[in-house]
Amino acid sequence: MSESISQKKCPKCSELIQPDAKLCKHCKADLRNWFVKHKIISGILALIVLGMIVTALDGDNSSSSQFSENTSQERDIQPTVQEEVVSTSFDDFSILCDTNATNLQKQDAFTSKFKDKHVQWSGTVSSISQSGGSYRLQIKHCPDTFVSDIVITMKDDQKDNLLPLKEGDKITYKAKLTRLGDILGLSAQNGEVVQ
Numbered sequence: 001m002s003e004s005i006s007q008k009k010c011p012k013c014s015e016l017i018q019p020d021a022k023l024c025k026h027c028k029a030d031l032r033n034w035f036v037k038h039k040i041i042s043g044i045l046a047l048i049v050l051g052m053i054v055t056a057l058d059g060d061n062s063s064s065s066q067f068s069e070n071t072s073q074e075r076d077i078q079p080t081v082q083e084e085v086v087s088t089s090f091d092d093f094s095i096l097c098d099t100n101a102t103n104l105q106k107q108d109a110f111t112s113k114f115k116d117k118h119v120q121w122s123g124t125v126s127s128i129s130q131s132g133g134s135y136r137l138q139i140k141h142c143p144d145t146f147v148s149d150i151v152i153t154m155k156d157d158q159k160d161n162l163l164p165l166k167e168g169d170k171i172t173y174k175a176k177l178t179r180l181g182d183i184l185g186l187s188a189q190n191g192e193v194v195q
């Protein structure tokens, strides 16, 4: 009787076995602890728990890393402020098309209003080319211009925007005007296609 008290029932076959038996002597059922039987799964579970702990500890630092992202975004915004667009319509510089205006009058208007300023103008594509590793877009604004009124050196990342364009397309661009030549017309840099 005392022997039966110190024994337990096998969960599989209900025969009496030793309480610390690893194997049922009747049905050969594996009676070891679940985690011991499933060493690989237990190992994976331990790694997952460890990973959650590491993630939780890392989460404490996330507020400081978000802060540094915010400050870098603010730094990115500042040049955009300096690139303030002074004109959104070529009509503002319609004197360029005026055949009665002198070159001096055109230069004076350019220097006072547009030199080294950003504009966002719409015109007609007359030529797209690549020269010295940079892309150049020539746009026609005046109805009577033979070739183009402005030569824009585009930003390096504009290739994908330029590829679908062809001569005669209407486009809107943004660029920084640099000079007005008597023969070659306007020059601009940092061009990008707006639409």
Ligand SMILES: [Zn+2]
Binding pocket: 010, 011, 012, 013, 014, 015, 024, 025, 026, 027, 028, 029
């Ligand atoms: Zn058994």
